[in-house]
Amino acid sequence: MSNNSAATVSVHEPVDHSIELGHGNSPAAWTSVTIMLVGVIIGCIAFVIGESATVLFWIGVGVIVVGVIAGPVLRMAGYGVGGSKLNNSGH
Template identity: 70%
Template sequence: MSNKSATTSATVSTEGPIDHSIELGHGNSPAAWTCVTVMLVGVIVGCVAFLIGESAVILFWIGVAIIAVGLVVGVAMKVAGYGVGGSKLKNNGH
């Protein structure tokens, strides 16, 4: 065992107090929800393939491909204006 102390050195910001009034969004948008949902389907497919065993190697890689497709769909929807603060989500008064 080591005799070193369990304390860690934390970096302290000298830029002033943190502004907690800024809205972060946390990815609550159609693009984020679609991306996560498609990727979740890919994970489920991969998990089922993993449980089946060696005979489902192709099914596992299909699950991995679905995860990649989910990422691409999420980015495409963000570019199309469905991300946080996107043009398609702004209230235009109608």
């Protein structure tokens, strides 16, 4: 039995590594992740409390959904990487 399951990568164009990607380091990304982290903490607390905290768990899920929505909304408002509302100081 041969092992041909190795992934192959075909490169059509050379990758330009001199372009700064930003890696999501923006107010939009940090706000989104912080909101989602609060939602996860609420969900974890509900999990530890037990059966009586079902509503609290779903509140945590709702907070996570708010965080998922907040990121793209803030990015469209100009707070994403390279956004119009940011003072790009090169850092």
